[in-house]
Amino acid sequence: MKVLANDGLSKSGINALEKAGFEVITTKVAQEQVANFINENNVSVLLVRSATKVRKDLIDGCPGLKVIGRGGVGMDNIDVDYARATGKHVINTPASSSESVAELVFAHLFTGVRFLQDANRNMPLEGDTNFEGLKKAYANGTELRGKTLGIIGFGRIGQAVAKMALGLGMKVIAADKFLGKAEIKVDFYNGQFIIVEIPTEPQEDLFRHSHFITLHVPAQDGYVIGAAELSQMRDGVGIINCARGGVIDEVALIDALDQGKVSFAGLDVFESEPTPEIQILMHPKISLTPHIGAATNEAQDRIGTELAEQVISILKTENS
Numbered sequence: 515m516k517v518l519a520n521d522g523l524s525k526s527g528i529n530a531l532e533k534a535g536f537e538v539i540t541t542k543v544a545q546e547q548v549a550n551f552i553n554e555n556n557v558s559v560l561l562v563r564s565a566t567k568v569r570k571d572l573i574d575g576c577p578g579l580k581v582i583g584r585g586g587v588g589m590d591n592i593d594v595d596y597a598r599a600t601g602k603h604v605i606n607t608p609a610s611s612s613e614s615v616a617e618l619v620f621a622h623l624f625t626g627v628r629f630l631q632d633a634n635r636n637m638p639l640e641g642d643t644n645f646e647g648l649k650k651a652y653a654n655g656t657e658l659r660g661k662t663l664g665i666i667g668f669g670r671i672g673q674a675v676a677k678m679a680l681g682l683g684m685k686v687i688a689a690d691k692f693l694g695k696a697e698i699k700v701d702f703y704n705g706q707f708i709i710v711e712i713p714t715e716p717q718e719d720l721f722r723h724s725h726f727i728t729l730h731v732p733a734q735d736g737y738v739i740g741a742a743e744l745s746q747m748r749d750g751v752g753i754i755n756c757a758r759g760g761v762i763d764e765v766a767l768i769d770a771l772d773q774g775k776v777s778f779a780g781l782d783v784f785e786s787e788p789t790p791e792i793q794i795l796m797h798p799k800i801s802l803t804p805h806i807g808a809a810t811n812e813a814q815d816r817i818g819t820e821l822a823e824q825v826i827s828i829l830k831t832e833n834s
């Protein structure tokens with residue numbers, strides 16, 4: 515059986531599938547050619563990340579396709595319900611990348627509180643004499659320790675963020691409409707662990723109490739943070755979005771950054787992907803990354819292995 519891994523697949527995933535007798539194709543096929551390629555090559559399994567879109571037309575156009583696999587968490591690039599209704603298996607790997615995304619949240623947080631995104635662009639060239647002036651411009655950094663981090667969406671990634679924040683000595687609060695009490699297990703390298711209860715608050719209260727806010731919610735209709743929500747936040751709040759473009763109103767965010775209401779933002783995802791608006795790209799108070807939350811060797815290894823295991827189990831069961 516053939517597998518098309520159109521947005522790439524880790525060596526661990528390729529090896530596991532090949533060992534089980536699958537042929538894995540990792541050539542990138544252009545979006546408009548994917549259906550033809552699948553039909554002409556008798557592909558049974560299509561594996562994607564977020565780049566390849568698996569919409570109704572592609573699903574309808576590939577009757578022989580048995581499994582659609584998303585290497586990662588967000589399934590917003592796949593018409594999941596429709597695909598399942600047509601009898602296809604649709605799978606993802608929700609647990610594999612939490613730590614990597616959480617670490618990127620802190621990369622953006624540390625960047626924001628010490629102005630790294632701006633300092634990186636402004637380091638002096640040979641002959642520049644204003645080194646002291648530059649130091650002064652970045653003199654008012656902030657420590658994370660002792661500050662309150664508000665986490666909106668307390669699933670796997672939100673919880674991974676909470677654990678890291680506790681390690682830094684931050685106070686953590688969470689808002690999640692699907693959650694009552696929030697308890698997390700914090701593991702240490704020596705096998706010991708502690709259970710910590712995280713206070714949950716309605717979103718409006720979290721906005722008022724948080725020095726920094728990080729979003730861990732799926733793509734949805736409408737903004738989670740728009741002008742009205744920004745106005746409820748503490749002055750000087752820092753905001754991180756490593757979740758999905760479109761959950762923050764970028765026009766309102768730019769306005770709040772320019773007014774000083776928000777002191778910095780860290781964005782890994784954008785309303786317009788893959789080419790964010792120029793006002794976002796050029797803003798000195800925004801730390802930017804190109805949707806790389808899950809882009810670590812460790813996460814991609816786990817994703818590849820987990821996808822392979824699921825594909826093998828589904829197709830083995832079907833063929834037995």
Ligand SMILES: O=C(O)[C@H](O)COP(=O)(O)O
Binds near residue numbers: 585587589611809
């Ligand atoms: O939903 C996810 O898993 C992340 O957004 C990662 O997306 P990517 O696989 O396209 O990097």
